[in-house]
Amino acid sequence: MEKLLDNIIQTNRKYVEEGEVASYIPELKKGNKNDLGVYVTTLNGEEFSAGDYETRFTIQSISKVISLIIAIMDNGEDYVFSKVGVEHTADAFNSITNLETKNLHRPSNPMINAGAIAIVSLIKGREPDEVFERILNFTRKITGNDNININREAYISEKATGDRNRSLAYFMKSTGVITNDVEKVLDVYFKQCSMEVTCKDISRIGAFLANDGVIPLTGEKVIPRETARIVKAIMTTCGMYDASGEFAVNIGMPAKSGVGGGIMAVAPEKMGIGVVGPSLDKKGNSIAGIKVLADLSKELELSIF
Ligand code: DON
Numbered sequence: 001m002e003k004l005l006d007n008i009i010q011t012n013r014k015y016v017e018e019g020e021v022a023s024y025i026p027e028l029k030k031g032n033k034n035d036l037g038v039y040v041t042t043l044n045g046e047e048f049s050a051g052d053y054e055t056r057f058t059i060q061s062i063s064k065v066i067s068l069i070i071a072i073m074d075n076g077e078d079y080v081f082s083k084v085g086v087e088h089t090a091d092a093f094n095s096i097t098n099l100e101t102k103n104l105h106r107p108s109n110p111m112i113n114a115g116a117i118a119i120v121s122l123i124k125g126r127e128p129d130e131v132f133e134r135i136l137n138f139t140r141k142i143t144g145n146d147n148i149n150i151n152r153e154a155y156i157s158e159k160a161t162g163d164r165n166r167s168l169a170y171f172m173k174s175t176g177v178i179t180n181d182v183e184k185v186l187d188v189y190f191k192q193c194s195m196e197v198t199c200k201d202i203s204r205i206g207a208f209l210a211n212d213g214v215i216p217l218t219g220e221k222v223i224p225r226e227t228a229r230i231v232k233a234i235m236t237t238c239g240m241y242d243a244s245g246e247f248a249v250n251i252g253m254p255a256k257s258g259v260g261g262g263i264m265a266v267a268p269e270k271m272g273i274g275v276v277g278p279s280l281d282k283k284g285n286s287i288a289g290i291k292v293l294a295d296l297s298k299e300l301e302l303s304i305f
Contacts, residue, residue, distance in 0.1 A: 004299060005038050005050035012036065012291040013051075019279035019287035022259040027157035031057065031261060031278035036288050038296070039199040041207040042271045043216045053199050055276050058154045059139075060258030061093065061284075062202055063192040064116040065209075065231060065239075066139055071110075071122040072227050080122060083177055084108075084115045086234055093241045093284055094164050096171070105175035111238040111256065114168040120192065121178045121185040128184040132191045142208045143201040144217055155194035162190060193258075199274030202264040206272020209235075209254070232266055236304075243283045243290075251293050252303025257285040265293055267302040 013036055022028040037053035040046075071080050089108040091098040099107055099114050107115035125131035140146050169186055172178045178185060207216050209232055213223035235254035240247040247255060253273075255265040261278030263286055273296065277289035297303055 009051035015288035016279040033279045036277045039203040041203040057260040060260040062258040109238040143204040150194040151196040203272045203274035
């Protein structure tokens with residue numbers, strides 16, 4: 001397996017040239033375009049890695065999966081999906097038009113920025129600090145890594161330049177999707193996106209979902225199987241944004257990308273996979289990371305379809 005991963009990384013390294021590191025959040029420009037790494041956590045406790053798997057990066061949109069799980073646990077799925085839809089959108093992850101023209105002002109799904117911000121507003125906690133603390137603790141628990149923390153520079157950078165997200169959030173406040181303090185909700189959202197991880201950490205999140213909400217290493221059941229099922233379905237249809245259809249055809253796994261360069265993928269009942277490759281395509285997905293997952297899916301027959 002390690003040999004296979006090594007080969008896949010080597011074959012696909014050339015693709016890092018075709019993309020660019022995200023620059024709309026200034027701190028992300030520091031990412032190394034040439035990095036490419038992969039980490040696999042199987043459900044029977046085996047772990048394999050190759051390439052630059054030790055690269056640290058901010059979790060970014062992969063955190064949307066975590067806050068969705070917590071929001072469902074806090075409110076039940078019916079309430080959550082009365083506020084945020086579950087329909088795929090062909091628009092970009094930070095699209096504004098979509099919010100006004102579709103779904104009676106409800107964001108289309110929890111994976112685009114508007115939907116994710118609305119989801120954060122549903123998480124219970126007295127103060128924003130407590131809400132974020134819950135997200136951080138949950139992330140530490142399912143990754144088995146108590147050292148996960150926010151990257152303060154990334155957080156400050158995103159908060160200082162997050163006006164697109166601010167406009168999405170204020171718009172949703174005007175339509176009643178968000179009912180609490182917009183700046184406080186955004187602060188939690190910026191913090192959750194700034195959690196710093198490695199592909200080992202995200203492979204563990206994938207393994208936890210592959211195992212229907214039970215942490216493979218400890219056997220602890222953290223969420224109902226039904227919640228894991230819903231989250232995987234939404235990842236399959238919306239996790240790679242407006243590239244989700246192509247990803248389903250070529251790779252066929254529930255997955256979630258982030259502009260830090262990470263992709264978390266789930267091979268149900270088999271393994272969780274984390275890849276990192278900060279060189280992104282125009283849709284904000286890791287360009288070489290997708291190639292790595294495509295090869296891995298083919299070699300190990302991981303497509304769910
Ligand atoms: O809100 C943002 O724009 C970023 N914190 C996260 C966006 C993101 O990761 C999109 N992913 N590919």
